[in-house]
Structures are given as C-alpha cells and as structure tokens.
Amino acid sequence: MAEAISMADRVIVLTNRPASVKSIHEIKFTLDTKRTPLSSREAPEFKDYFQGIWKELDIHV
Incomplete structure (x- = not known):
C-alpha cells in the first residue's frame, strides 16, 4: 500500500469478492x-x- 501511495496518482480500494x-x-x-x-x-x-486507506481495508487478523 505504501508503494501505491508513493508512486500513483490515485489508489482504488476494492471490496471483498465479488x-x-x-x-x-x-x-x-x-x-x-x-x-x-x-x-x-x-x-x-x-x-x-x-x-x-488502511482503515477502509477489511482485513481481519
């Protein structure tokens, strides 16, 4: 995610499948x-x- 933020003009966050x-x-x-x-x-x-962006990700550890 850090690489995307540092290199891209926009970052698209997707939902879980589908x-x-x-x-x-x-x-x-x-x-x-x-x-x-x-x-x-x-x-x-x-x-x-x-x-x-991290808060938007649905990551369950």
Whole structure:
C-alpha cells in the first residue's frame, strides 16, 4: 500500500469478492521538489493517505 501511495496518482480500494470499487483516492502531495517515491513518503500528507486507506481495508487478523 505504501508503494501505491508513493508512486500513483490515485489508489482504488476494492471490496471483498465479488470485487467492486469501494473508493477512489486522488493522491496529491504539496512538495517543494520533484515528486519521487522517497519524497512522497516524506511528505506530511503521506501518513494521512496511508491511515485513511488502511482503515477502509477489511482485513481481519
């Protein structure tokens, strides 16, 4: 998930089977430098995207 957030322009969350689109997150960072995976992961917005998408996943441990 971290790789998808750091590299993609949007992340699509799917439901359990049969899969359908649960949500679409447009990924936008306010960076002072060129966007790279590393700079994206260091951006303040990264943790908000990560935590928000993580909460949407129906993962039972």
